[in-house]
Amino acid sequence: MFDAVEDIPPGRVSTYGAIGRLVGVGPRRVARALSQGGGAVPWHRVVRADGTAAEPVRVRQLELLAAEGVPVRNGRVDLAAVAWP
């Protein structure tokens, strides 16, 4: 599952649900995995299905994304434009 997250290139983002489907697990499982072991993967490239960031990290995450060139508007990522298939 961490592999799937690692594969997200800079400037692109994916969602918990998308990762979950790729790996074959539920989105909550992905969220939990990142919340615990997330230090070694680009967790900031994983956002919610609506493009918002998870509460505990949302400020930091939006900074990192914006720093990578991801279009962020009002704390919301433009998934249609930068979603990783």
Next chain:
DNA sequence: CTACTGACTAATG
């Protein structure tokens, strides 16, 4: 075993 929790999602009003 049950009950509750949460970096979630999708549908509905």
Next chain:
DNA sequence: ACATTAGCCAGTA
């Protein structure tokens, strides 16, 4: 845009 509801599934108590 906001609130509610139901589904989801691993951890924890």
